[in-house]
Amino acid sequence: NFMLTQPQSVSESPGKTVTISCTRSSGSIARNYVQWYQQRPGSSPTTVIYEDNQRPSGVPDRFSGSIDSSSNSASLKISGLKTEDEADYYCQSYDSSNQVFGGGTKLTVL
Amino acid sequence: EVQLLESGGGLVQPGGSLRLSCAASGFTFSSYVMSWVRQAPGKGLEWVSAISGSGYRTYYADSVKGRFTVSRDNSKNTLYLQMNNLRAEDTATYYCAKDPYYGGEMPTMGDYWGQGTLVTVSS
Numbered sequence: 001n002f003m004l005t006q007p008q009s010v011s012e013s014p015g016k017t018v019t020i021s022c023t024r025s026s027g028s029i030a031r032n033y034v035q036w037y038q039q040r041p042g043s044s045p046t047t048v049i050y051e052d053n054q055r056p057s058g059v060p061d062r063f064s065g066s067i068d069s070s071s072n073s074a075s076l077k078i079s080g081l082k083t084e085d086e087a088d089y090y091c092q093s094y095d096s097s098n099q100v101f102g103g104g105t106k107l108t109v110l
Numbered sequence: 111e112v113q114l115l116e117s118g119g120g121l122v123q124p125g126g127s128l129r130l131s132c133a134a135s136g137f138t139f140s141s142y143v144m145s146w147v148r149q150a151p152g153k154g155l156e157w158v159s160a161i162s163g164s165g166y167r168t169y170y171a172d173s174v175k176g177r178f179t180v181s182r183d184n185s186k187n188t189l190y191l192q193m194n195n196l197r198a199e200d201t202a203t204y205y206c207a208k209d210p211y212y213g214g215e216m217p218t219m220g221d222y223w224g225q226g227t228l229v230t231v232s233s
Contacts, residue, residue, distance in 0.1 A: 035219045037155070044205060044223040045155065056221070090155050094218045097169050099145065099157035 002026045004091050004102035011108040014081050020105045022091030023073040032093050034074040036065055039088045039104075048089075049076060081109050112136040112222045114206050119227030126196050126231070132189040132206030132224055140164070140184035143209035145217050146191050148202035149226075158204070159191060160217035169217055174200075196231045203228050 003025040012018040022034065034052050037045035047056050049065035052074065062082075067074045074093075078085055086109045091102040118130040132144070145160040159180040160169040168180050179192040189206050204227055207220030 033219065037220075039155075044225055045220070046223070047219075047221060050210070050219060050221065088154075092155075092219060094216075096216060098171060099147075099160070099217050099219070101147075101155040101157060104154040 001098065002093075002095065002100060004093060004100055006089075006091060006102040006105045008103070009106040009108065011110060012081055014083060014109055016081050017077060017079040018081060018107065019078075020076045020089055020091075020107070021073050022075070022102050023071065024093065027095070028069065029067050029072045029074055029093075030069050032095060034065070034067060035092045036063075036074075036076045037090045037092065039090065041087075045090065078107075083109050085109055112208065114208065114222060114224035116204065116206055116224045116227040119204065119229045121230045121232065122196055123233050124197060124231055127192070127194045128196065128229060130191040130193070130204055130206075130227060130229070132191075134187045134189065134206075134208070137208065138212075139182075139187040141212050143211070143214050143217050144182065144189045145207045145209065145220060146180065146189075147205045147207055147220065147223075148200075148229075149205070150199075150202040153202075156202075157217070160209075161189070162215045163213065167215055193229070196229075198231050201229060201231045 005023045036049040039045045053065040113135045115133045146158040161180045181190045206224045208222045210221035
């Protein structure tokens with residue numbers, strides 16, 4: 001099994017851009033798709049990025065995802081930050097028999 | 111519209127048992143892998159278990175293997191999680207989640223999630 005490591009917290013001002021990283025401990029980051037979930041307090045997770053860089057309908061194009069094989073990591077970039085983006089964000093991937101979540105990153109927009 | 115509605119959570123003593131249910135609607139239930147994901151209070155998400163659309167293949171996290179059993183009744187569009195020998199560290203909100211791939215056999219990701227049901231293990 002592998003692990004996904006995220007920063008515990010990030011903060012940025014409204015209108016700015018923030019990037020959250022997610023590093024895979026073993027095996028190639030490109031081996032299986034990476035997803036990103038947003039979870040606001042008291043709510044269930046919702047998908048903001050799936051299959052590395054795809055946005056579900058309804059998710060604004062301020063959200064983008066990418067992977068970098070050289071650092072074996074995935075990234076979630078949120079541009080034009082809004083106060084409503086303040087939430088916990090989780091990266092997630094999988095292998096042949098289980099799903100793996102990162103520890104989550106608390107995004108503060110202040 | 112896809113809907114997932116969990117039920118069955120509550121307070122149980124250590125060593126006790128509980129069965130969670132997840133009623134699904136709005137999609138062809140039998141064609142999708144379904145997963146259970148939990149979240150301890152103030153903590154992150156942890157994948158628990160999954161089951162293929164047919165029910166023939168099941169998957170478990172090491173932390174619950176041998177204690178939890180996932181099943182489904184495709185005639186009732188319902189997913190279950192039987193939890194035995196519960197421990198304090200099983201205290202969490204349990205979510206069911208639908209996989210996005212039609213006919214898939216292994217858990218990959220969740221495109222729709224339920225609202226969760228809280229399980230508290232305490233004496």
